[in-house]
Amino acid sequence: MRNITTAIALIALAACGGDGTDAPQPVADATPAPAPEVVTPKIVFPDGPVGESARRGLAILEATRDSLPNHIGNDLRCTSCHLDQGTRPNAMPWTGIQARFPQYNTRAAAVFRIEERINGCIERSMNGTALPLDDPAMRDMVAYFAVLSRGVAIGDAVPGQGVPKPAMAVGDTSHGATVWLEQCARCHAPDGSGSELGPPVWGDRSYNIGAGMARLRTAAGFIKHNMPFDMPGTLSDADALDVAAYVVSRPRPDFSRKAADWPKGDPPLDVAYPTTAGRREGEGR
Ligand code: HEC
Ligand code: HEC
Known part of the structure; x- marks a missing residue:
């Protein structure tokens, strides 16, 4: 685990204004750990029904299989990858996620609403079956995402969003x-x-x-x-x-619809399976 004192000091700093201009300096730490590249935001649940829905959403994201036994096909939970309750920078954080949707999804060549993106991870990362878009569990997960998105303007990128990917290379x-x-x-x-x-x-x-x-x-x-x-x-x-x-x-479960991915012929360079559309010349990142 990273140095807790440093993390708390940075969270306190973030809570006092974020840009650091008039925020108090964090207390010096006797054994300084390397500072995280980006500050992890503090989660503030609103009072009332939206806050209750968001808390249920977080519970689903952390105990996914027990919460959605008919839809999850493996032993992961959403926060197995989206670390620290989905707030850790460079671990595909959900911070500001509401502001990034609707979003064009090249894998499907379609504009996705956030619920469809969640189903992408349910079907693939969780090796499961999609939830109805208006399922109460979907509503609760989206409420949690909204809590993590407060204050982020529509269309704005958040530092540390996604995961930093190295250039395409061959590993040993x-x-x-x-x-x-x-x-x-x-x-x-x-x-x-x-x-x-x-x-x-x-x-x-x-x-x-x-x-x-x-x-x-x-x-x-x-x-x-x-x-x-x-x-x-x-x-x-x-x-x-x-x-x-x-x-x-290493071996892992198949995904039956994989050949239909990237129908416009623009798969990323590291996709490990052939697609029906193939790759158009010069396409892919
Ligand atoms: C095996 C790891 C893994 C698991 C488990 C997982 N995800 Fe993901 N998720 C990813 C990856 C990888 C991405 C794409 C990040 C990228 O390429 O920028 C992603 C992206 C997302 C996005 C879009 C993020 C953005 O910034 O646009 C959402 C929303 C999301 N996942 C929700 C979920 C939910 C909800 C669950 C559980 C039902 C889940 N994920 C489980 C790995 C995972
Ligand atoms: C100290 C224990 C520990 C070690 C060592 C460790 N991991 Fe993890 N890893 C975890 C935990 C715990 C999670 C999920 C976090 C959660 O559920 O909150 C995780 C998640 C993952 C995930 C995403 C979820 C999944 O199951 O695929 C990958 C990939 C991963 N680790 C790969 C690695 C690799 C590669 C190494 C070695 C370089 C490594 N881990 C070393 C504990 C560890």
């Missing part, structure tokens, strides 16, 4: 296997199936091949910034890439 999977055993297996098990200390990273109970995390650059960026969970930021770029290459080479 055999060195990645060594990194896995030395740095990851103590929590996620040598065979990736997970333990009480960390969720499954591959195999039947993990995300499927259609998930963003199944792509090399997304996995490398997430791992580089967030893993090992108790020592984030300690892996070199090369070790993060190699262990990501090993992880994405």
Whole structure:
């Protein structure tokens, strides 16, 4: 875990105005930890029914399988990847998420409302089946997202949104296997199936091949910034890439509709499966 004192000082700083101009300086820390690149916002639930709905939404996002047993097909929860209740920068935070929708989704070549994006993660990252867009659980998750989006103007980007992705490269999977055993297996098990200390990273109970995390650059960026969970930021770029290459080479559930992805022929360069539309010349990032 990162240094709690520093994190609390930074949260206090953020709560006092954000830009630091007239905010008090954080108290000096005897053993300074490297400051997080971006300040994690404090969650403030409003009083009343919207706040209650948002609290239910957070409970669903943290206990996803128990909350939605008919829709979740693996042993992950939403916050297995969207860390710190979806507030951690560089771990696909939901901070300001309401302000980023409606959003054009290149994978579907369609303008998505936020509920459709949630279903994308339910079907792929959670290897499950989509929720009706007006399901009460959907309403509660969106209420939580709204709480995390207060004060962010429509269309504004938030620092640390998404996950920083390295340039396309080839990772060394055999060195990645060594990194896995030395740095990851103590929590996620040598065979990736997970333990009480960390969720499954591959195999039947993990995300499927259609998930963003199944792509090399997304996995490398997430791992580089967030893993090992108790020592984030300690892996070199090369070790993060190699262990990501090993992880994405492991077996995981299929996604039956994957060939229909990126119908305009613009898949990212690290998509690990062929699509019916293929790749138009010069397309893809
Ligand atoms: C296996 C990891 C993983 C799990 C589990 C997961 N997600 Fe995601 N999620 C991702 C990735 C990766 C992205 C895309 C980030 C990118 O490429 O910028 C994403 C994106 C999103 C976005 C859009 C974020 C944005 O900034 O536009 C939403 C909303 C979202 N997820 C909601 C959920 C919900 C709700 C759940 C649980 C039902 C969930 N996710 C579970 C990995 C995951
Ligand atoms: C100290 C235990 C620990 C170590 C070591 C660790 N992780 Fe994790 N990892 C976690 C936990 C816990 C989560 C989920 C966080 C949550 O549920 O709040 C996670 C989440 C993940 C995820 C997203 C969710 C999933 O299950 O796929 C990936 C990918 C991942 N870790 C990869 C790695 C890699 C690669 C390493 C080694 C470089 C590593 N982890 C080392 C504990 C650990």
